[in-house]
Amino acid sequence: MSDRTSPASDNLPLPLSTRERGPETSPHPDPLPEGKGIVDAGGGRLYPDQFIHNVAAALAGAAGEQTEVAWRRDRKGVLTGWCRLPSGVALLPAARAVAELQGRLAMVTAYLPERAQEKGEREIAYHFDLDGATLTLTVILPLEWSRVPSLTPIFRNCDWQERELMELYDVQVVGHPDPRRLFLDHSLPHAPFERLVPYSTFTNAATSKALWDKVMAGAREDA
Amino acid sequence: MAIHEPGSAAEPVGLFRINTGSCNGCDVELAVTSAVAEFDVEQLGCRYTESAHEADIVLVTGPLTVRAREEVLRLHAATPRDKVTVAVGVCPVSGGVFRDSYAVDGPLERHLPVDVNVPGCPPRPQALLEGIREALEIRRARREGSEPTRLPGDRKQPGKPGTDNFPARGRLSFDAAACVDCRMCRHVCAAGAIRFEERDESVRLTLWHNSCVFCGLCSHYCPTGALSVTGDWRLDHRATDAFRQIERGEVPYAPCAGCGEPIIPAAPQLLHAAFRRPNPEIEKLKNLCPTCRQRMSIGVPRR
Amino acid sequence: MSTKIIELGSHQLALEEPMYFRVQLEGDRVADLDVMPGQVHRGMEHLVMRRNLYQNITLLERLCSLCSNSHPSTFCAAVEDVAGIAIPERAEYLRAVADEIKRIASHLFCCAVQANVIGETTLFRRVMEIREIMQRAKEAIYGNRMDLAANVIGGVRYDLDADSAAYLAGRMEEMKKPLDELYLQYENNPAIMARTAGVGVLTREAAREWAVVGPVARACGIDYDVRKKSPYGAYDRLEFEVALQTAGDVRARNLVRLAEARQSVSLIEQCLDGLPAGPLCADTLPEIPAGEAIAKSEAPRGELMYYLRTDGSDFPVRLKWRVPSYMNWDALKVMLKGEPVANIPLIVNSIDPCIACTDR
Structure with a gap:
């Protein structure tokens, strides 16, 4: 069997393998002071408490003292952290702090949350990988005229995520180096995901209806 | 070179593929029919071509996305006039699970004529070969100016020994006598392949095999086994019969033994x-209807 | 030196799926690249919000047939997280079996296609024939050669009884020798080495900067496999080493895949040996409360991530996922830079790109 420790014991190091890193591979010139990152000096796993403390300190330092991360630890010991940023302005500094922690951008999710119309709000969640743990930073934006700064200058792989976000939603990504459409055909209207609420004729079930009419008609002929 | 007519060596029949935006399942299985000896299209006297001009048979996969449409139509227009077009998988016929998306512009027959459908998700290579066989028959008939004949052993026949020893997930079968009209099957069907109609004397279920993706989730969640997966994978048919590929059953109403209201009795x-x-x-x-059942349950002494 | 721009379609790129590249050439060498996806965009992230959680199991399995099991299993894990469901231990093992069977078939398809691209037709057919063992096993156990329909919310919907477990164990035995042989061929065969070694190189530094995942990253020496970094399902009880290479070229990527395929055989055997008794599913129709969750897995092409947000109804408020291929396209700029045009199809196929996954 593997040398994993029991997921039930909270105070042991996370039962995951070590992450190799070389200082020369860091895109960031200033290495973190020892003990402030998400791995120990030898590149090994930190104790969860220390890891959580260091992430909290980095985010609070960058995005303001009121920035809090709620962590959940699943049955296998995997951590997910959830943080709602106090303001849209906090996104850039918070993202830079994650980059300094050697975080990797994993995914960007834009969405209209439940009762979006009523609240007049939308959300964008930025999911980062921190050596196996996932940290989600959520910004809350107004439903109309939403703007976010581009994270592509910090995380190169944010490029496609933001291009896609811009074509599917009415959100402007400020400072994106290449804001062309990505997946959506030019004949399709802009921002199809905005049309979910209210439900429009844009996504009605016209094809289903036409096909089923024929199925029913064909069955009548046979009868 | 393959020989496809007894006694005469002939040019192989050219197969040309067009992917209109598929999940790649049908395409990967088509690749098998060019790479794996047992399923090689050579046995039917065919070979794959990369040139639209050499297409005797066109094999189309996918639900036809808006973005792929222009290129698909251009390629199809570049194929010879007398080719036979085969829709591979249920996507070109009905959109399958992708129907009614803003980004899908199917069904294929809205844009170009289709001759043969090969349902499946994806169809197994044996089914692909049967579909190609059907296309070859149409091609032969067209050239001779005759009516294409139904191939022998056309339906529900197991394949040749050695190729068909596995219980493939095939056509769904409906047993109306076991149905309790809970409609869980329709609820879990991603492809919208099941319809219920309320009629005067009965509730009627219709399942369209050209929309079904053969996942069997309806059967998994069916509390009584009214829907079951059969091993019948031979579902290829002429495109003109596309809308007749159905499974259907009537679940009759009966009067409630208490109040006489029409109900679907528990199976x-x-x-x-x-x-x-x-x-x-x-x-x-x-x-009994639910109301009478409650009345009766309260009246029944506890045991 | 002359600069020109050429446009390449799936035919020139030797891809099974529709895709377009705009390539900038300096002389006969690649200088820059614009990837133009979208041909297989089916609006799936929109469709999932108009389908309930049960329908989405089947819909997501049809995102891409090569990694089809990874999607429903990871999606179900997200739903289970929101609902606080611990799936039965037997279901964890059976999910791993399904995922590893798919990994072997997927990796072999990628290696076969590359053999075809470099004109090694005999090898191409040989790899496809070996892969057929897995295709038949999938049909025998699950009833379909691509889409397994193995997962439901709360567990799995198939079982391995003594007969089917013995059948699968036999197929695993049958795979060992051919997989070992293939590894040696892709490692040492001079004709293959001549086309793959030192070709399409991605350095470890660039791999980090472009944030690539899966075998593409592991071929550059990046020790990241979700099954180890963020264990899920049965993987915390299964023994395996992360397959690593350092050269970062086409050859290294294939060696990672072939080592992983061999390792998958061992993982399946471990599952069969240690398959716990018990139920297959936690609760047939669980309540799904309002909530949000992240679920991750190691799909054949690398890290797969799902985000689910629910409101207490059985329609998702949002279901977003990021496939591994999505992360790897842009790094082709680095891998192709300075390469002759003739190497483009091979290098593109060496990242095992999935367009159905990317476009959704």
Whole structure:
């Protein structure tokens, strides 16, 4: 069997393998002071408490003292952290702090949350990988005229995520180096995901209806 | 070179593929029919071509996305006039699970004529070969100016020995006598392949095999086994018969034994699932509407 | 030196799926690249919000047939997280079996296609024939050669009884020798080495900067496999080493895949040996409360991530996922830079790109 420790014991190091890193591979010139990152000096796993403390300190330092991360630890010991940023302005500094922690951008999710119309709000969640743990930073934006700064200058792989976000939603990504459409055909209207609420004729079930009419008609002929 | 007519060496029939935006399942299985000896299209006297001009048979996969449409139509227009077009998988026929998306512009027949459908998700290589065989027959008939004949052993015949020893997930079958009209099947069907109609004397279920993706989730969640997966994978048919590929059954109403309101009685299978060994008292419940059932249950002494 | 721009379609790129590249050439060498996806965009992230959680199991399995099991299993894990469901231990093992069977078939398809691209037709057919063992096993156990329909919310919907477990164990035995042989061929065969070694190189530094995942990253020496970094399902009880290479070229990527395929055989055997008794599913129709969750897995092409947000109904408020291929396209700029045009199809196929996954 593997040398994993029991997921039930909270105070042991996370039962995951070590992450190799070389200082020369860091895109960031200033290495973190020892003990402030998400791995120990030898590149090994930190104790969860220390890891959580260091992430909290980095985010609070960058995005303001009121920035809090709620962590959940699943049955296998995997951590997910959830943080709602106090303001849209906090996104850039918070993202830079994650980059300094050697975080990797994993995914960007834009969405209209439940009762979006009523609240007049939308959300964008930025999911980062921190050596196996996932940290989600959520910004809350107004439903109309939403703007976010581009994270592509910090995380190169944010490029496609933001291009896609811009074509599917009415959100402007400020400072994106290449804001062309990505997946959506030019004949399709802009921002199809905005049309979910209210439900429009844009996504009605016209094809289903036409096909089923024929199925029913064909069955009548046979009868 | 393959020989496809007895006694005469002939040019192989050219197969040309067009992917209109598929999940790649049908395409990967088509690749098998060019790479794996047992399923090689050579046995039918065919070979794959990369040139639209050499297409005797066109094999189309995918639900036809808006973005792929222009190129698909251009390629199809570049194929010879007398080619036979085969829709591979259910996507070109009905959109399958992708129907009614803003980004999908199918069904294919809206844009170009289709001759043969090969349902499946994806169809197994044996089914692909049967579909190509059907296309070859249409091609032969067209050239001779005759009517294409139905191929021998056309339906529900197992394939040749050695190729068909596995229980493939095929056509769904409906047993109306076991149905309790809970409609869980329709609820879990991603492809919208199941319809219920309320008629005067009955509730009618229709399942369209050209929309079904053969996942069997309806059967998994069916509490009575009214829907079941069969091993019948030979579903290829002429495109003109596309809308007749259905499974259908009527679940008749019966009057409630208490108040006489029309109800769908509980099937024996449901009682067995709920009570394991239903006694005559419980059997009485099956012909009662919910209101009368409650009334009766309260009146029944506890045991 | 002359600069020109050429446009390449799936035919020139030797891809099974529709895709377009705009390539900038300096002389006969690649200088820059614009990837133009979208041909297989089916609006799936929109469709999932108009389908309930049960329908989405089947819909997501049809995102891409090569990694089809990874999608429903990871999606179900997200739903289970929101609902606080611990799936039965037997279901964890059976999910791993399904995922590893798919990994072997997927990796072999990628290696076969590359053999075809470099004109090694005999090898191409040989790899496809070996892969057929897995295709038949999938049909025998699950009833379909691509889409397994193995997962439901709360567990799995198939079982391995003594007969089917013995059948699968036999197929695993049958795979060992051919997989070992293939590894040696892709490692040492001079004709293959001549086309793959030192070709399409991605350095470890660039791999980090472009944030690539899966075998593409592991071929550059990046020790990241979700099954180890963020264990899920049965993987915390299964023994395996992360397959690593350092050269970062086409050859290294294939060696990672072939080592992983061999390792998958061992993982399946471990599952069969240690398959716990018990139920297959936690609760047939669980309540799904309002909530949000992240679920991750190691799909054949690398890290797969799902985000689910629910409101207490059985329609998702949002279901977003990021496939591994999505992360790897842009790094082709680095891998192709300075390469002759003739190497483009091979290098593109060496990242095992999935367009159905990318476009959704």
